[in-house]
Amino acid sequence: MRASYKWLKDYVEFDLGAEQLADKLTMAGVPVEMIEYLGENLENVVTGKLLSVTQHPNADKLFVCKTDTGTEVVTIVTGATNVRDGQIVPVALPGAKLPVGKEIKQAVLRGVESSGMLCSAEELGIDAKLLSAEARDGIFILPQDTPVGQDIKEVLGLDDIALEFELTANRADCFSMLGLAREIAVLTEGVLKKPMLNLREVGSERTVDLVNITIAEPELCARFTGRVLQNVRVFPSPLWMQRRLRAAGMRPINNVVDVTNYVMLELGQPMHAYDYNLLARHSIIVRRAQPGEKLTTLDGVKRDLSPEMLVIADAVQAVGVAGVMGGLVTEVTNSTQTVLLEAAAFHPASIRRTARALGLRSEASGRFERGVDVTNVVRALDRAAKLLEDMGACTVCPTVADNYPRLELPRKLDFSPVFINEYLGTDIAREKMIDILERLEFEVEDHGDMISVTVPSWRSDVSRPADISEEIARVVGFEAIPATTPYGQMEQGRQSYQQSIRDLVQDMMSGMGFDEIISLSFSHPSTLDKLNVAAGSPLRQVIPVMNPITDEFPVLRTTLLGGIMQTITLNLSRKNENLKIYELGAVYWPKALPLTELPQEPIKLVAAMLGRRHGETWNQSGEAVDFFDAKGAVEEILAGLGIDGVDVTTGEHYAMHPGKTAIFSRQGQELAVVGEIHPKVLDAYGINRKIYAFEIDMEAVIEQASLIGTYRSLPRFPAISRDLAVVLDAQIPAARVAQEITVSGGPLLQDVRLFDVYAGEQVQAGMRSLAFSLTFRAADRTLTDEEVEIHSRAIVSRLENELSAKLRLA
CATH class of the missing domain: 3.30.56.10 (Phenylalanyl-tRNA Synthetase; Chain B, domain 1)
Structure with missing residues (x-):
């Protein structure tokens, strides 16, 4: 502002x-x-009248101007081509200083003495943006009624x-x-003087009979008013108004447009003027834009509108973007005879979204985005009509066309002076508080211990007693509020248990050679198609973003796998083909759509690996990562968090290969899933190599974690190891076999480890051989072979009975 x-x-x-x-x-x-x-650095420049303009006798491109400066007639030589007899122009006399750093001196140009210089707007320090196109070039021509000999700073308002x-x-x-x-x-403590309104409505017809206003979207337009002005004359606005507009950073255009801008600056209410005769059926409809609708705005740009945008339309087409800019088709021109003046109140968020979507900011949109005083709309309309009437530019028709769907009542608040002083730490008298609020034009009712105020309609920011305390504090002066040392109970800052586990997991992932990525929390529904998510999956219940950063990210993500796959695609396009990456972050799952409460935000860990198992070095093999690398990473994380007794079974995942997916669970709670990315997903992302990934439910892992393990002393007696190889159906998981061994091995069995898997010529088709290393130990003695043999036979017997396994002897 x-x-x-x-x-x-x-x-x-x-x-x-x-x-x-x-x-x-x-x-x-x-x-x-x-x-x-x-007017800084502008001195000794006055208004002058050109008495005569003649060709320089010794130069084709110079002119000799006899100029009346009010006190004398001087001769000035100029090269400007827009000077004519009788014009009023700025004259820099000898000794004058200009903002551009020039000092004017007496000079002789081609044999003719020149006593000064005629000035352009640029030389006077006027911003070109505040001038019309014709005023930017050549000498600055002033209105014909400008007095001669006046200081140019007073004439142009540069003394401001x-x-x-x-x-x-x-x-x-x-x-x-x-x-x-x-x-x-x-x-x-001064007296505010508001503009007086004594409008003469002498038009032959009533505004309410001349125009019909309809608000089709009352939630986006609180009020829309209009006045019809007849016998309109369009001409340059008075110099005093031009001065004020330029001082406020606005370019004068004509009296009708300048008045709407003047009232906007004066009262804070944006306005617009329509050529009444160019409005189809003389009607105004405030509605949303239709799909595919276009509008050429006053700046000459044809703009594509969307149904989210509010427009002002007549019976046929849109004639303006509500709250942002009017349309070119109803522009007020020199041939305009009747004008519809409009003043309205629009929903701030709607105007903000529209202005940003169109990339079009204006003085009007800036005010509508912050909110205008809906009760001030008619006053602004009358003020503009009064200014034009006083210029002799129109005849004002009686009545105002006013569509005001829902009357807004003033807000009332109750507070006590004791509350204010306790809130501020002050000792301000209640009489002082009342005086401040009344000077701020709050209506005050004193009820003894309590004070009631009616908040002015223009103070939408005051909604609670704390806001009242702010008003009193800032008027009294913050320097008058005593400084006190804050006090209160201090607590030591520390990480939560959940944060500690997340940090530990990140450390373990880094230790295993994974690089962390961070992707946006926003996504696109097409990502779920690429990830092969089923149509009825809960992951399809995405939360739309009301104000997305781009059209590519209109919803919140429900899975981290989309960001992982996009990162892999980007790296592969840049020939980075050996990757181990992970992301730890939140996904967003609504309880119901549309949202009525905050969504769930579970934390997930998703990782992927592809390419070589080891780096490209001379002493490492070129083996590629496989399923067991990913599975091992999950086992490492769970072990690092003290989670044991985990069951690993085959399972399914929307983005992973059937038959090559495993589920980690403990006590019936699913902890993680690991597998090979589904070929359909790879095709959707244009990837032609295998990718192995895993997803860990961090909330489940945190619930099962045990960071402080149980203490056990080191063993005092040696262990005995036995190798056991069995042949059984290839469809039986190794985890099931290990479970049966553990159950039947008795208390002396301390460890079961699979060390060999074989399926080939020496084993029947459909069968495979699994070899386990078994470790037996007693805490109080050295075991004998006979004791171990008893448990070994029990294990073999159970495997034969439960799994139809056969002991492999060779």
């Missing part, structure tokens, strides 16, 4: 200089970012100071001159 220092003084008298005012406002929560002195505010989003009320003046009046 950019504000004119002199313009602010129209609403409140104050004696503070610009720096003092900026400091006072900043300390009150209305921060001033920059102070700009508009511009304050640049860096306002927070909650202070929408300060995005107007009147709102800032209200703050100044409170801080300086």
Whole structure:
């Protein structure tokens, strides 16, 4: 927000200089970012009238201008081609200084003495963006009624100071001159002077009979009002208005457009003017854009609209993007005779999304995004009509077309002075509090111990007693609040048990040579198609993101495997073909859609490996990783977390190869799944090599983990080892065999380890040989061969009876 220092003084008298005012406002929560002195380094430049313009006698591209400067007639030589007899122009007299760093001196040009220089807008330090196209080139031509001999700074408003505010989003009320003046009046104990409205409605027809306003989306448009102006004359706005618009950083266009911008700056209410005769059936419909609808905005750009965007339409087509920019088809031009003035209140979030989607920011959208005062809409409409009426630019039709679906009632709050003082740590008198709130235009009712206030409609940021305390504190001055040392019960910061296990798992993954990746929490539904997720799977219940960062990430992820596969694809495209990667992060599972409560966010660990088992070194083989590398990594993690007694069985996973997938579980709770990625998934990602992956449910693992193991003293007596090889059906898992051995081995059996698997010529088809190493030990004695032999026979007997296994002797 950019504000004119002199313009602010129209609403409140104050004696503070610009720096003092900026400091006072900043300390009150209305921060001033920059102070700009508009006419700085501009001296001795006055307005002059060109009495005659003749060709230079000695140069084809120079002109000799006889110029009246108010006190004398001087001769000035110029090369500008846009000068004519009778024009009023800026004249830099000898000794003048210009913001561009130039100092003007008496000179002789091709034999003709030149006593000064005619100035362009650029030489006066005026930003080209604030000028019309024709005013940017050549000498700056002033209006014909400009007095001669006046200081150019007074004529162009360059004797002013511009304050640049860096306002927070909650202070929408300060995005107007009147709102800032209200703050100044409170801080300086001045009197706020609001513009008076004595509108003369002398039009021949009533506005309510001339225009029909329909709000099809009341949740996105709280109010829409309009006034019809007849006998409109379009011409340049008065110089005083142009000065104020330029000081605020806006370019004057014509009286109708300038008035809408002026009122927006003054009252904070954006407005728009339509050529009434170009509105089909003289109707306004506030609706969502239709699929595929297009609109050419006032900047001449044809824009594609989407149904999420709110538009202003007539009976045939969209004529404006609501709250952002009007359409070119109903633009007010010099031929316009009747104008529909519009002022409305739109939903802030809707305008913000539309402006960002279109890449189109405007002064209007910036105010609508922060919220406008819905009760101020008609006042702004009347103010604009009054300004145009005073210019003799129109006749105002009686009545206002006002569509206000749901009346907004003022907010009321109760608080006690004791609460405010305890909250702030102050001792402010209740009378002082009441005085501050009344100067802020709160309606106050004193009920003794309690005070009731009615919050002004423009203060949407005040919603609770804590906000009242903030208002009182900032007006009293934060420097008046005593500084105290914070106190309270301190607690030592530490990691939770869950965080410690996650850190430990990450350390183990790094120790096994895995690299960690971090992918976005957002995904696309097509990722689930690539991962072969079934149509009815709960993983298909994705949570849509209301405001996605791009169209590629419209939902929250339900699995980490998509990020892993995308990372692998990216690495393979760059010839990085030996990978061991993992990601530890949350997935998002809704309890129901649409969301009525926060979703579940379980933590998962997903890892994948492909390529060589070892790096490409001279002393390592070129073997590729396989299923057992992935399975071993899972076993290493579970062992590191103290999880024993794990059952490993064949299983299924949506993204893994049938028959090449294993499930790790303990006490009926699934902990992890490991397997080879399904060929369909590999094809979907365009990968032509095998990938092995595993997924660990961290919540289940944390529940089963035991970081502090049970203490056992080192064995004092030697162990006895026996090797056992059995032939049995190839479909029987080795884990089942190991389980039967453990059950039948008795208390002396301490360890069972599979060390050989054989299926070939020496074994019957459909069978395989499994060889186990068995370790027996007693804690109180040295075992004898006879004792071990008893247990060995029991093991063999059970395997024969339960699994139809046969002892392999050779």
